[in-house]
Amino acid sequence: MLPKGANLQKIREGKRTYAITPHLPGGFIKPEVMQKYVDVSKKYGGTMKLTSAQRIMITGLKAEDIDSVWQELGMQPALGFANCVRSVKICPGIAFCKRGKQDSIKLGLELDRRYIKKEMPSRIKMGVSGCPNSCAEAIIKDVGAIGTDTGWDIYVGGSAGSHPRLADKLIESLNYDDALRVIDIVMRYYQQYADIERIGQFIDRIGWGKFKTDVLAEFYGEKSSAGEPRVPQSEAGDKIVPLPGGLTEGNLVFGDAITADSVISDIIRVYPQTIPIFRSFGMGCLGCPSSAGEPVTKAAAIHGLDLPELLAALNKVVPEKK
Incomplete structure (x- = not known):
């Protein structure tokens, strides 16, 4: 059995080492919390690693130390379903970047609040980029938002991995509230009809035309004439x-x-x-x-x-x- 809130990292000569990755919304961390990471890592022989999801992993830990590590960090174990919303990556946006077009931090933190660790048919990653430079890599996320001069463009179906896929643009130039609303429709549609597959795989299976038609029909308050996607x-x-x-x-x-x-x-x-x-x-x-x-x-x-x-x-x- 895995230690609570940990992931198996390596097995060397029969010895197992584990990692924990506490949740850091948007990658923001206070100095006093960072100091806890440092102190705990030193005490238990761990190594700190910045992840692509804007978190700090502590790896190289022993199974018997995991509970103590969480306790000394003063955090609850970062639990969730294996197939869930894993991360919401956020760029600095207008709050910190001279090139920002939209408030990516506001939108990203709200998406994090709504969806992080929520069970899904497969693992899901989100990205919110405040301008078309896409520093949060929104174009290769399952759900991505990119800010422009006219609002938010919403992309769906991106992923990296062994079979990378660029996301498809679903809709453009939305305000903050409408961006959240269409993303909510995408997530509910995906939860209802997808198999154990990423959103991009789901789209490829049922067809982009059907996916877009069904999602936007609900967004605009219309009724889709297409039948339900079947596995x-x-x-x-x-x-x-x-x-x-x-x-x-x-x-x-x-x-x-x-x-x-x-x-x-x-x-x-x-x-x-x-x-x-x-x-x-x-x-x-x-x-x-x-x-x-x-x-x-x-x-x-x-x-x-x-x-x-x-x-x-x-x-x-x-x-x-x-």
Whole structure:
């Protein structure tokens, strides 16, 4: 079991080290809080690392020290669902930058307040950039906002990882309230209809036209004439066409046993009943870019799991092939 509020980082010669990443909205931190980070890191032999999500990770920690680290930081463990809104990256905007067009800090902190750690079909990242320079990398975030002279342009579907995708522009020139409102519609639509997939993968599956039509119909108070997006169900003998960066990259068929070479995203598409099994083994982030093309044997090694034990548990919920 993982220590509370920690992530497994490395396994060297059988020894495991962990990291904690306290939440820092917008990356803002007071000097006295920074001093706590320094003192705790020194005491427990940790290393401080600035992350791409504007947080400070303390890594190289022992499992038995995790509770004490959180206690001495004076913070609650940064808990959340593995598939949730992970971060809202914010640029300085008009508050601190001479090139700022819009108040990115105000919008970003409000998005952080509304969505951070909220459960989603997959991991989600947001970015708020106060001008088209996009210093918060909004164009490669699942949901991004970019400030212009006329308001906020909203982008959806961006991601990095092994199959990077630039976000699509959904709507432009919105004021603060309308930007929040359309983002809320996007998040609810995604929660309701998506599978274990990033927003960009969801858009690619149902089509950009349908996604945009449905979201903007609600935004403008109209009724969409299109039907609800459906997740295709596997039938016995049906083969799924591999899609790089999509819902599956392997060729598992309904009724097949799960093997060491079975791709994780393939497994959860064909056998969604395996999701709680994976999570019970500490493999919660099933929508991350790595799992798209990662076989069970590699994932087990990375997480320090017993491969035969994991395969046995997974195959217990697989229907017998007739």
